[in-house]
Amino acid sequence: MNSLSGDFFKALGRFCKGLSILKSKHVLMPYIPGYIELYKTGELKKRIKALNDILKECKLCPRECGANRLEGEIGVCQGGAELMVSSVSPHFGEEPPLVGFHGSGTIFLTHCNLRCVFCQNYDISHLGKGHITTSSEMANYMLRLQKMGCHNINFVTPTHYVPQILASLPEAIDSGLNIPLVFNCGGYESLEVIRLLQGIIDIYMPDVKYADGRVAKKYSMSPDYPDVIKSLSPRIYQRTPILISCPNIVLCIEQMSFQS
Numbered sequence: 716m717n718s719l720s721g722d723f724f725k726a727l728g729r730f731c732k733g734l735s736i737l738k739s740k741h742v743l744m745p746y747i748p749g750y751i752e753l754y755k756t757g758e759l760k761k762r763i764k765a766l767n768d769i770l771k772e773c774k775l776c777p778r779e780c781g782a783n784r785l786e787g788e789i790g791v792c793q794g795g796a797e798l799m800v801s802s803v804s805p806h807f808g809e810e811p812p813l814v815g816f817h818g819s820g821t822i823f824l825t826h827c828n829l830r831c832v833f834c835q836n837y838d839i840s841h842l843g844k845g846h847i848t849t850s851s852e853m854a855n856y857m858l859r860l861q862k863m864g865c866h867n868i869n870f871v872t873p874t875h876y877v878p879q880i881l882a883s884l885p886e887a888i889d890s891g892l893n894i895p896l897v898f899n900c901g902g903y904e905s906l907e908v909i910r911l912l913q914g915i916i917d918i919y920m921p922d923v924k925y926a927d928g929r930v931a932k933k934y935s936m937s938p939d940y941p942d943v944i945k946s947l948s949p950r951i952y953q954r955t956p957i958l959i960s961c962p963n964i965v966l967c968i969e970q971m972s973f974q975s
């Protein structure tokens with residue numbers, strides 16, 4: 716840590732104490748994403764293989780279509796074997812802690828496993844706007860966003876392309892990727908996939924949509940949505956850090972709680 720960032724951490728610590736919003740069990744430290752350590756130990760490679768195997772009889776999401784996507788079959792989500800990306804850019808409309816000063820590095824994936832009839836990105840999620848993207852291209856997208864100063868890589872609607880996205884990480888890490896990964900999803904996730912993502916994804920941003928199965932069935936063909944989100948919530952949020960982005964620095968505040 717250089718003296719400038721050291722001073723910064725001390726100043727931020729004083730600031731937080733001054734606000735009296737934090738109880739004693741908080742930690743301030745430079746944040747190193749977990750995927751880097753998992754890559755070094757070889758665990759990331761194992762997880763990528765396990766996730767890729769799921770594509771043979773796809774159960775990446777609770778629809779469990781069983782499509783053999785590796786052989787070109789497509790499921791309800793319309794995703795096949797190849798990764799498709801719709802757009803890549805710094806985004807300033809996300810939640811402020813993700814945006815910081817230089818934006819959240821969004822990568823919009825084409826198609827969607829939830830397919831809500833009211834989707835604001837209908838052309839992407841339903842009409843398939845986007846282009847086939849190789850693993851190397853995806854790695855380059857992430858590195859380009861990091862170079863632009865983005866504070867994180869924000870995968871928007873990644874659920875149905877998790878294995879293909881992760882397959883691009885080793886190349887990106889080798890070339891210096893070191894910012895947090897955001898999983899910006901519809902909340903209709905497989906427990907098994909979330910388990911395999913543990914330690915790889917730094918921030919979950921599930922966009923919870925339904926508490927009533929009848930409504931979920933009507934608008935997203937997913938009557939089990941409320942049950943899925945309830946069973947996943949503790950796993951998604953438990954032990955997941957709350958992150959604050961600052962220029963070129965990401966701070967991790969763990970076990971933060973607010974005084975009543």
Ligand code: SF4
Pocket residue numbers: 773774775776777778779780781782789790791792793794828874875
């Ligand atoms: S990710 Fe797509 S193909 Fe796989 S189970 Fe879900 S809807 Fe079906």
